[in-house]
Amino acid sequence: MKRVLDCRASDFRQMGREDLKGAILAAEGRTVVAETVVVSQPLLPEISNAELAKAFGADLILLNVFDVFQPEVKGIVPFDMFSPSGGPGFDGNPIAEIKRLTGLPVGINLEPVDESADAVESLNALPEGRRATARSLAKAKELGCDFVCLTGNPKTGVTNAQISQAIGTAQQHFGGLIIAGKMHGAGTRGRVVDREAAVAFAEAGADIVLFPAPGTVPGLREQELAEIIAKVKERGALALTAIGTSQEGADEGTVRSIALSAKRAGADIQHIGDAGFAGMATPENIMALSMAIRGRRHTYIRMAASPLR
Template sequence: MKRILDCRASDFRRMEREQLKGAILAAEGRTVIAETVAVTQPLLPEISNAELAKAFGADMILLNVFDVFNPVVRGLIPLDVFHPTGGEQGIANPIAEVKRLTGLPVGINLEPVDDSAQAVEQLSKLPEGRRATVDSLCKAKELGADFVCLTGNPKTGVTNQQIVHAIRRANEHFGGLVIAGKMHGAGTRGRVIDREAALAFAEAGADIVLLPAPGTVPGLREEELAEIIFEVKGQGALALAAIGTSQEGADVDTVKAIALSAKRAGADVFHIGDAGYTGIAVPDNIMALSMAIRGRRHTYIRMAASPLR
């Protein structure tokens, strides 16, 4: 089994669920997932945010606010700011195009909304193409997504109970790698970090359990996260530590400190969110995260590796 550190585009094209999970495990806590908002104007209009994230060291790309029934990723068609000409029409499958341009595994967020959730704020109404339904999971498979992340954006009303149900649906109808968990409250009451919920996600069949990184939500300490990760791994799942509360837009030192704390706690995968600027982390922070968890060598290799390899 190759480490994800050593995998190139040709390797990723051949990988199925278990191979990708094994490659992440073999890298021993040196995998970076960068999240980008699919529907916003990219930071640099000549390229997509996914390409920019890859260029700064991401191993995997997570598309947020992606509607599987109305699939759009802005920036795949470059925009000349002096002679703008039009939208993203003509790309029938944006996921396939992102995979072609970056040479990386690409996944999407799908949200297990609980319509009866006790909310702390006005909840948003999501189209079915963003919800973790049977039809949307089947469509994600058809589009060629390598993984789904079952989680919640702000004000969506995603609950832990619904995440468990969505994991089971994903295992039945999607078939790719399944990441599941909450990086913040998603508009609902209750504590984000919940040991019982994390274990329930693993028991339901999540390949990777998503947890907030230390210092990203109030009260979460490294020691507590380490205990939860130890138990999650005992269930056969991997652990992802997420920077998903806009600290992807903080200074480099903050990102490095969070990353090292999460690595000490035992995280296998390190996520960096999309709210640094609009739709992407500050690119320097993607590189800083990568450098902190695996140094210059592997960071530079991922940055430089051609999608033709």
């Protein structure tokens, strides 16, 4: 089994669910997933945010606010600021195109919304293409997503109970790698990190259980997280820790500190969110996170590796 560190585009193209999970495990806590918002203007309008995230060290790309029934990723068609002709749009499969441009595995967020949740503040009803339903999960498979992340954006009313239910739905209708958990409250009251819920996600069939990284939500301590991660790993799941509370736009020292704390707690994969600038982390922070958990050599290799390899 190759480590994610050693995988190139040709390797990723051949990977299924178990292969990708095994490559992450083999990398021993040295895998970076970068999240980008697909509907925002890219940070550099000549390229997509996904391409920029890869260039600064991401191993996996997670697309946020992606509607599987109206698939779009801003930046696939470059925008020339000095000659904004409004040329032809992109009418192909954006998942396949992002995979071609980056050479990396690509996944999407789908949100298990609980309409009865005691939400702090709810958004307008999400379209089905952004929700974790049987139809949307089947469509994600059809589009070629390598993984789905069953989680909640702010104020969407996603609950742990609905996440557990969505894992079962994904097992039936998706078939790829399943990540499940909360980065923050997602608009519902109550504790973000719940030991029983995390174990339930693993037992329901999640390949990777998602947690907030230490220092990103109030009161979550490294030792507490380490104890919960150990319980999840006993059930055969991996652990992902997320910087999903806009600290992806903080200074590099803060990101490095969070990254090392998460690695000490047992994270197999580290996520950096999309709220740094325009729908992605500050690029230097992606690189800082990568260098903190795996050093310059592997960071530079990922940054430089061509999608043609």
